[in-house]
């Protein structure tokens with residue numbers, strides 16, 4: 367697979383639950399490289415741009431509320447096939463049905479909130495990865 371970059375976020379639930387190290391450990395254990403790393407408390411403008419594809423959906427407002435509820439850790443992760451590879455490490459969106467062995471499957475659960483809180487974000491395509499990296503790491 368081609369050498370790629372992806373944007374990974376440890377979401378506010380992951381940071382609050384002290385799972386940042388566990389997420390980064392799994393990324394590094396897989397053999398991917400962390401090329402940049404930062405912690406920040408995202409504002410509405412950044413999150414609206416980041417999640418533009420979901421604007422207008424019923425979970426959009428709860429998603430922005432959740433994502434701005436605390437700091438997130440953002441990373442640029444590099445590796446061959448890393449875009450698909452990190453999404454496989456993360457597991458499917460809903461932590462209830464995410465496979466055991468994945469981050470969401472092992473560590474996530476449902477909380478009965480209007481938005482699914484699932485610990486991590488990973489870009490889903492080359493174009494979205496580059497767009498998202500530009501938002502979170504404007505200097506890269």
Ligand code: DAT
Nearest residue numbers: 425429458459480481482483484487488490
């Ligand atoms: P993913 O994060 O797996 O790429 P997504 O891009 O479809 O999933 O959605 C972004 C986030 O929004 C997701 O991580 C959790 C939340 N979400 C998605 N679909 C949802 C739904 N039907 N109800 C509540 N929250 C949802």
Ligand code: MG
Nearest residue numbers: 487488489490
């Ligand atoms: Mg997505």
